Amino acid sequence: DQQVKQNSPSLSVQEGRISILNCDYTNSMFDYFLWYKKYPAEGPTFLISISSIKDKNEDGRFTVFLNKSAKHLSLHIVPSQPGDSAVYFCAASARDFGNEKLTFGTGTRLTIIP
Amino acid sequence: DTAVSQTPKYLVTQMGNDKSIKCEQNLGHDTMYWYKQDSKKFLKIMFSYNNKELIINETVPNRFSPKSPDKAHLNLHINSLELGDSAVYFCASSPTSGSGHEQFFGPGTRLTVL
Numbered sequence: 001d002q003q004v005k006q007n008s009p010s011l012s013v014q015e016g017r018i019s020i021l022n023c024d025y026t027n028s029m030f031d032y033f034l035w036y037k038k039y040p041a042e043g044p045t046f047l048i049s050i051s052s053i054k055d056k057n058e059d060g061r062f063t064v065f066l067n068k069s070a071k072h073l074s075l076h077i078v079p080s081q082p083g084d085s086a087v088y089f090c091a092a093s094a095r096d097f098g099n100e101k102l103t104f105g106t107g108t109r110l111t112i113i114p
Numbered sequence: 115d116t117a118v119s120q121t122p123k124y125l126v127t128q129m130g131n132d133k134s135i136k137c138e139q140n141l142g143h144d145t146m147y148w149y150k151q152d153s154k155k156f157l158k159i160m161f162s163y164n165n166k167e168l169i170i171n172e173t174v175p176n177r178f179s180p181k182s183p184d185k186a187h188l189n190l191h192i193n194s195l196e197l198g199d200s201a202v203y204f205c206a207s208s209p210t211s212g213s214g215h216e217q218f219f220g221p222g223t224r225l226t227v228l
Contacts, residue, residue: 101170106154
């Protein structure tokens, strides 16, 4: 029962272009969505988040869009840089008996081509 | 000045052994977590502690026993190790157990059971 899905296991983008990573979810009780970035042999690091009451959040080169009716969110990176090459995880937050629980997607490996 | 640290980074052991993974955070956070990332790259919550109290316990075999001696530490003990326990285990912490709070992850411990 995979509640958070990232259907593209990998994505290659030319440096300077826009990278778009997608994520779909099934649980309408999720109230917060987060993107994490992971380099090899390191733990995931937080990138950006969005509340379920918003449809867009921007932080520098990173923008997350949320379409609640479609249960879909996306992360836009523009312009893409070589240092953006990593695995990106989408995560969704819901309350579990009052306590926050994150559910992660399986990740998308982004490769930026110089 | 690592925020969330885990030891050891790599652990290779025989089936049937008992092992422990240690986690420490110096961020002053109240909540700590253990996640398991299996061979399919699913990152799944195992346990969550808030102020040394267990608040989330997913369906994890009782061979896994977390122990929190204080707010800054959450150790994971695994008894009678099985082949299927081979995975990367991540510790994480967050300021409080509330929606949308980013979690800070440790570098992971790669456990290999032979």
